[in-house]
Amino acid sequence: MSEIKLIITGTPGAGKTTAIAAISETPPVRTDQATTDDLADLKEETTVAMDFGDLTLEDGQKVFLYGTPGQRRFEFMWKILVQGGLGLILLVDCSRDDPLADMDMYLENFADFIEETGVVIGLTRRDECESPDLDDFYERLDRWGTVFPILEVDVRKREDVSLMINALISTIEFA
Amino acid sequence: MGICVLKTLASVGLSSKDETVLKSLLDLFGTKTRDHWVYANWDHADAIVLDMDNSEAVAQWHNSDEMRRRIPIALSGEVSSLSESYHLPKPLRAAPLISVLNLIVENGHHSATAQFRGPEQGSAPDDADVDQADSLAQRIKSCDARFVRVAFHRGKLFLDRQNRLCATSLSLEQLSGLIAELSEDVEISESESVFPDEEAGMEWVADKPFLWLIGISGSEGRLLAGLAPDSRLRLLRWPSPVLIRRSQDFMTLCALMSRKSGITLDEIVASSEVSRDRAIAFINAASLIGSITAVTANAESSQSRAPSSSGVSKGLLAKIRSRLKV
Numbered sequence: 001m002s003e004i005k006l007i008i009t010g011t012p013g014a015g016k017t018t019a020i021a022a023i024s025e026t027p028p029v030r031t032d033q034a035t036t037d038d039l040a041d042l043k044e045e046t047t048v049a050m051d052f053g054d055l056t057l058e059d060g061q062k063v064f065l066y067g068t069p070g071q072r073r074f075e076f077m078w079k080i081l082v083q084g085g086l087g088l089i090l091l092v093d094c095s096r097d098d099p100l101a102d103m104d105m106y107l108e109n110f111a112d113f114i115e116e117t118g119v120v121i122g123l124t125r126r127d128e129c130e131s132p133d134l135d136d137f138y139e140r141l142d143r144w145g146t147v148f149p150i151l152e153v154d155v156r157k158r159e160d161v162s163l164m165i166n167a168l169i170s171t172i173e174f175a
Numbered sequence: 176m177g178i179c180v181l182k183t184l185a186s187v188g189l190s191s192k193d194e195t196v197l198k199s200l201l202d203l204f205g206t207k208t209r210d211h212w213v214y215a216n217w218d219h220a221d222a223i224v225l226d227m228d229n230s231e232a233v234a235q236w237h238n239s240d241e242m243r244r245r246i247p248i249a250l251s252g253e254v255s256s257l258s259e260s261y262h263l264p265k266p267l268r269a270a271p272l273i274s275v276l277n278l279i280v281e282n283g284h285h286s287a288t289a290q291f292r293g294p295e296q297g298s299a300p301d302d303a304d305v306d307q308a309d310s311l312a313q314r315i316k317s318c319d320a321r322f323v324r325v326a327f328h329r330g331k332l333f334l335d336r337q338n339r340l341c342a343t344s345l346s347l348e349q350l351s352g353l354i355a356e357l358s359e360d361v362e363i364s365e366s367e368s369v370f371p372d373e374e375a376g377m378e379w380v381a382d383k384p385f386l387w388l389i390g391i392s393g394s395e396g397r398l399l400a401g402l403a404p405d406s407r408l409r410l411l412r413w414p415s416p417v418l419i420r421r422s423q424d425f426m427t428l429c430a431l432m433s434r435k436s437g438i439t440l441d442e443i444v445a446s447s448e449v450s451r452d453r454a455i456a457f458i459n460a461a462s463l464i465g466s467i468t469a470v471t472a473n474a475e476s477s478q479s480r481a482p483s484s485s486g487v488s489k490g491l492l493a494k495i496r497s498r499l500k501v
Contacts, residue, residue, distance in 0.1 A: 159420075
């Protein structure tokens with residue numbers, strides 16, 4: 001039986017680890033280390049390899065959730081983690097300086113994987129910053145010629161993480 | 176002595192206690208009404224008592240063309256007046272039930288469709304009748320003026336089309352209930368200036384949730400004017416999670432309508448388990464909130480991007496949904 005895995009990526013601090021913790025039925029395996037670079041003001045620890053959680057389906061099959069490290073210097077890890085993945089959840093932290101550029105960067109880096117599978121974009125920390133407007137994100141997607149789901153979510157809530165996964169698998173099935 | 180006709184009554188969404196009470200009341204008083212009423216399954220019923228406080232039951236009602244052909248009797252804990260149409264207050268009592276059943280016979284209603292869509296028997300259709308035949312969604316879509324007032328029996332809703340705002344004393348759930356009460360007369364008026372005093376004290380809020388609900392619940396299986404069944408339609412953006420999270424149909428429709436080439440109504444029905452009426456309601460709702468556009472595409476590009484490239488089976492995706500309880 002092949003491994004079923006969903007990939008969660010996004011900017012550091014966007015909530016990848018939190019999202020996995022919210023939905024995983026076992027405590028997520030984490031590879032966090034003390035932050036030493038310019039992220040130190042933002043968070044004390046950051047993921048350096050991957051986060052890992054899982055869900056068990058009714059027939060015993062497992063769905064694995066992999067959270068990539070957020071920082072671009074771990075880009076080599078992204079290529080490894082997506083191999084054989086079912087689809088991508090991209091979390092964009094809207095409290096950062098340029099969330100639109102962040103989204104662009106991840107979409108470009110995962111373009112091949114997205115083309116083969118699908119992507120859902122989750123906007124996080126909207127309570128801290130309501131801009132850019134949702135329409136601005138969709139305008140940025142115009143050049144992709146398709147409409148990826150962009151959902152405002154609170155990744156601390158299980159139902160919001162479930163919603164993103166459902167949007168992703170619906171996209172994979174029907175889009 | 177008049178002829179006594181056997182009529183059948185069913186219920187949808189009632190608690191087991193209410194259903195037992197309803198059956199008992201019919202056993203006791205069904206022969207004391209103008210026609211003889213007995214309890215039956217809904218697919219054999221002349222009328223259906225629908226629990227308006229049960230959102231799943233209301234959704235079931237909306238999704239079933241067959242069910243909607245029956246005469247609806249709205250049962251609710253919030254109904255304060257029984258003077259109009261077919262409403263029953265909770266808890267169920269014999270007198271209001273007998274009164275409603277007699278009223279149905281008196282009005283000679285045979286189907287919900289005849290009750291709220293068509294002109295009165297014997298009257299020639301005129302312009303006003305044609306307007307009444309439009310769905311609520313169409314009537315609102317047709318308004319050109321900046322301000323629109325939608326008056327139900329038990330509440331009003333004001334729209335500021337220019338600023339995409341809505342003011343109302345009704346909650347979304349109440350509005351859903353009013354739209355579902357198919358006999359409800361709805362008066363729509365429009366004006367270039369604000370309706371004086373009427374919306375005083377009401378807060379203006381984003382209109383999308385209300386327009387969405389009107390599209391979903393008030394489309395009556397008919398596409399809005401300008402949206403043809405063979406139009407290739409595409410979403411401009413996914414509706415808010417608040418609007419789509421309650422129904423897998425909506426999620427499916429969002430995904431189908433995200434295709435680069437757009438998709439026609441017939442293609443939607445052919446490639447999913449979503450009913451035609453449900454798809455029409457979704458398209459109308461998305462149109463009312465400005466989230467769809469028509470596109471041109473050739474046959475080649477209209478094919479779905481096959482997910483088989485990643486070896487994903489529908490069965491697996493269904494199991495994941497089941498695990499997520501969505």
